Amino acid sequence: MGWIKRTFHRTGSPRWFFAGSRAWVIGLYAVGASLIAVGSVWGLGFVPPERLQGNSVRILFIHAPAAHLAEAIYVAIAIAGFVFLVWRMKMADMLIEAAAPIGFVVTVLALATGIIWGIPTWGTGWVWDARTVSTLLLAFLFFGLVALRQAIGRPDRASRAVALLALVGVVNIPIIKYSVEWFTTLHQPPSIVIGEKPAIAPVFLMPLAVNVLGFYCFVAGVVIAALRARIVEREGGAQWLHDWISKS
């Protein structure tokens, strides 16, 4: 048990996190990029065209991981917001700051691929239904987190306000997640539910799984890299940082 507690406290300390996370960034970048490469080449080149959608189904291998990841990033931010409000861990606040713009980009990617996919299959790029609108709102939530931090001059006050906003915004997540089950929408209901037989053919499922995993690893690497940049920015005057820079 001792090592869990030690790891937890070390992750919460900018100094230990900074020293230990460089290998993680490199590892996650390498694993993520190769998984995305394998999954995308597999999905784009070797999967047969779908019976009804033809070749347009291949955008699934980008759209689904991006959409899934967008929600996951927000949940991570909300948890970090809770951690920061309760325990005032600096690292949690820096995680929010680092992840919010990345989440915005990923959400926009999910929306853009959704529009591109919708034009040939739905016959329209955009519908005002629950899932598309709630995902668009997710993009605005990410944007709001960045905008609020910039608007509040005092960093300590900004951190707490942003953490609170992140926590309040989490009400949108169940709306996105269950929008396709609660409402009748053009967007299909989930094909992959834990504990049930997937409603998607294995030939599509395998490259999709590889790409989801790849997206997770790669974006985790990007977030950690951004987090390291935040640490350098905030702890710029610290002695350990000067020592570390002059050593490497």
Added chain:
Amino acid sequence: MRLFVAQFRRDLLVAVRSRSDAANPLVFFVLATVLLGLGGGANLAPGAIWVLALFANVLAVEGVFRRDHDDGTLEQLLIHAQPLFPAVMGKLAAHWALSGAPVAVLSPVAAIMLTGTTSGIGVLVLTLCIGTPALTLLGAIGSALTVATGRGGLLVAILVLPFYVPVLIFGASASTAAVSGDPVAFQLLALSALLAGCLTAAPFAVGKALAISQEY
């Protein structure tokens, strides 16, 4: 309860004695109705009135804590109001009585001007009566978060409009359905559920945001 009543009375009194401020949301609502009528022509859906009410609300709620923050009353409130919940509720109730309620009362006029029909007006007023307090409660969170920055305005709108969307969806769809005589029970129940959720949860978030803004 005493705290709620005291805060409610005080805020109402302050607003009434500075007459022009209190009337602003209503005047904006009427003016926007006129502009929409001129720009978009008549025969719009009742959803348009809901959007106008929503904008009037976000513009009004942006300043709900401004004056109290500027003269230090807000800081005193945080010191003496224990618990904070009834005081926040009293403040927001007074604010709604002067912004959301008049808009709901005046909405039949806007509906006749814009949609050209009197059918479904009862449901429109009802949805606005249920929906606008929820909007005020949600908007107050954004207003409280930004009160100390001195630059609310557009930022508050960006922060809170995403949260307004569920209220708008159910309110507008009920008002639209009522015009054609379709059943509206589900939308009204959903709207009431949203209001119940906001009433119980939002004041806590507002209190927390105010405490952050005043450095407690």
